[in-house]
């Protein structure tokens with residue numbers, strides 16, 4: 413029974429829409445621009461930007477183009493700054509001001525970073541899961557509005573049955589909305605280089621009670637790196653705004669039966685926008701170069717440090733072969749004439765005796781060769797002694813250490 417009453421109510425509502433259409437003139441003299449989200453409702457998040465900011469930037473640019481080139485058209489905004497406006501308030505602003513056209517600007521997002529392209533929606537029913545997903549995301553802002561169930565007649569964007577809510581939707585402006593949506597998509601295709609995902613329909617709350625031709629355009633995927641770069645660039649924002657503007661011109665010509673020359677895209681995108689992007693790109697490149705140089709410097713320093721460390725290890729000569737040729741109970745100066753025929757004299761104390769060595773080698777064979785020479789000099793008992801970190805070790809121990817390297 414309750415459902416029946418709702419259906420009857422919606423039916424009556426649709427009749428009032430038809431009535432208001434008949435009383436509306438064919439003029440396009442007031443356009444309501446609705447930059448999606450705002451304030452504490454950022455919409456979709458890109459890696460470098462928020463949807464609400466792009467929507468606003470494009471919306472403002474679109475408004476400026478209309479004011480400059482269509483003097484007989486008045487522009488109103490649902491928001492001109494970074495503020496939160498309830499979805500129902502947005503359609504109320506449009507209907508209170510008796511706008512003739514409602515344009516809601518949004519950016520798409522997808523868990524798949526590969527999703528790309530533009531699409532423009534009119535209010536309507538859909539069975540397409542993809543379209544329902546887009547509407548669900550755009551309707552989700554109401555969840556943080558106080559008393560949203562009351563405000564939106566019990567509508568729950570998370571309920572699988574939520575599309576039934578729109579089932580009796582009859583819009584006298586459906587045809588005009590679709591026609592305008594088609595014009596936008598064609599302009600996007602010609603002037604933005606973004607892929608055309610087409611004209612679609614789904615249940616958007618912001619379009620539901622907007623008693624005028626109304627569309628919601630998704631101007632690209634903020635989740636796609638390449639498209640996000642385009643969406644945050646001045647050139648991209650101007651090209652998108654100019655495309656929508658050209659669609660408005662075509663729609664005005666079609667609706668009013670007037671004739672005028674639609675400004676070219678080149679005349680609508682200011683040269684300063686392209687220059688600003690180039691300057692920004694240069695700054696970006698310089699930043700990258702600086703970061704690369706810093707990284708190189710850091711790596712060089714690291715390598716330098718490593719090589720100093722490895723030099724230190726070789727300098728340490730923790731394993732040293734010497735030839736011991738002389739022993740004395742008293743310490744003798746190594747510069748004594750007794751040692752004048754020996755190189756690299758070194759002495760160490762073992763118990764009560766001072767022992768004298770010659771040579772300093774990294775390997776056993778060189779030490780053996782010196783031992784031979786020293787024996788020839790008459791020191792028949794000369795033999796190789798090995799030190800590891802200044803402690804005497806055996807040949808076996810030295811071999812083990814060498815094998816571990």
Ligand SMILES: [Zn+2]
Pocket residue numbers: 448449455456463517518519550
């Ligand atoms: Zn959005």
